[in-house]
Amino acid sequence: MNPRPTVDFSPFAEYSREEWAGLRADTPMPLSDAELEGLSGLIERVSADEVVEIYLPLSRLLNLYVEGAQTLHRASVEFLRKPQNKMPFVIGLAGSVAVGKSTTARVLQALLSRWPSHPKVDLVPTDGFLYPNRVLEEKGLLNRKGFPESYDLSSLLTFLADVKSGRSKVRAPVYSHLIYDLLPYQAIEIERPDIVIVEGLNVLQPAKKLPSDGEAIPFVSDFFDFSVFIDAEEELIESWYMERFMRLRQTAFRDPASYFHRYADISDEEARQTGLSIWREINLVNLRENVLPTRQRADLILTKGADHAVETVALRKL
Numbered sequence: 001m002n003p004r005p006t007v008d009f010s011p012f013a014e015y016s017r018e019e020w021a022g023l024r025a026d027t028p029m030p031l032s033d034a035e036l037e038g039l040s041g042l043i044e045r046v047s048a049d050e051v052v053e054i055y056l057p058l059s060r061l062l063n064l065y066v067e068g069a070q071t072l073h074r075a076s077v078e079f080l081r082k083p084q085n086k087m088p089f090v091i092g093l094a095g096s097v098a099v100g101k102s103t104t105a106r107v108l109q110a111l112l113s114r115w116p117s118h119p120k121v122d123l124v125p126t127d128g129f130l131y132p133n134r135v136l137e138e139k140g141l142l143n144r145k146g147f148p149e150s151y152d153l154s155s156l157l158t159f160l161a162d163v164k165s166g167r168s169k170v171r172a173p174v175y176s177h178l179i180y181d182l183l184p185y186q187a188i189e190i191e192r193p194d195i196v197i198v199e200g201l202n203v204l205q206p207a208k209k210l211p212s213d214g215e216a217i218p219f220v221s222d223f224f225d226f227s228v229f230i231d232a233e234e235e236l237i238e239s240w241y242m243e244r245f246m247r248l249r250q251t252a253f254r255d256p257a258s259y260f261h262r263y264a265d266i267s268d269e270e271a272r273q274t275g276l277s278i279w280r281e282i283n284l285v286n287l288r289e290n291v292l293p294t295r296q297r298a299d300l301i302l303t304k305g306a307d308h309a310v311e312t313v314a315l316r317k318l
């Protein structure tokens, strides 16, 4: 008997690194070595190969989506015969703690802002929408930072609704990893952006009912025009988390203002144990319970291997 032909039900088309790199076409590499250096996070610089082979094709694809949305917006303004403000294109960027969201967000911001049709690209990390430590403590959530319930969801939704209604100036609160809390008098102000990149663990979470009135509320991702999930094996992410933790111990934790200052002077082994237990008891649990289950909701999944090198790219079929 002939085996049944296999049917591909996956909503994604998968590209190997080589196939994806070939989609760059003639997009020029717009970043100098010095700019790349400035963009990288704490430990390793993002390699020029990575930018050329992965992030340039992605910026080219996103440019097509953004220009398509701009054309559609102009057509509907004409149809409605009502003047409307500039409408930013919103990109959601999700994935585990330490998988490389903020580094990727900064690379994309730099690349996307080189296109003349969308030069103003703003970046908003969702940690600014965590409840302040005082509130987390009252709610018994101080050890659940990053879990869905640790965010002020209505404030995040209000921010996104303001951005997507074309308001000319919108402010987002700011979280500090140094003091491990919100910065009370600071805000990210975004003013008439072309693109907003919203980066955070939980941006693809399904909607929850707000306890206040039991009304159904939107998904955060309802406000996204495109979303990206960054994925990697747990062991790799743990090693990136630990590398960053041990490096911070020699840098930021030395600052007496740092919440983690007490970890600056303990032995390497004690620090390693502390970092590992924060990873295993908080961030890994959150990855398994809340973050990973949202992966299939993204429009594009970047899967990384060792050294943060992207090995496959899965793009939602249109």
Ligand SMILES: Nc1ncnc2c1ncn2[C@@H]1O[C@H](COP(=O)(O)OP(=O)(O)O)[C@@H](O)[C@H]1O
Pocket (backbone or CB within 6 Å): 040, 041, 042, 043, 044, 045, 046, 047, 050, 095, 096, 097, 098, 099, 100, 101, 102, 103, 104, 240, 243, 244, 307, 308
């Ligand atoms: N593409 C990359 N190439 C090299 N190192 C990277 C890359 N992306 C992230 N890193 C490193 O991995 C660690 C975690 O990255 P980060 O962007 O801070 O993660 P997240 O925002 O997801 O917590 C940092 O030390 C950063 O320097």
Ligand SMILES: CC(C)(COP(=O)(O)O)[C@@H](O)C(=O)NCCC(=O)O
Pocket (backbone or CB within 6 Å): 097, 125, 126, 127, 128, 142, 143, 145, 146, 147, 199, 200, 201, 202, 278, 282, 283
């Ligand atoms: C601040 C974070 C929750 C990330 O927030 P995000 O910007 O992804 O919304 C995370 O990086 C973090 O610090 N988690 C807390 C783990 C701990 O208690 O140390």
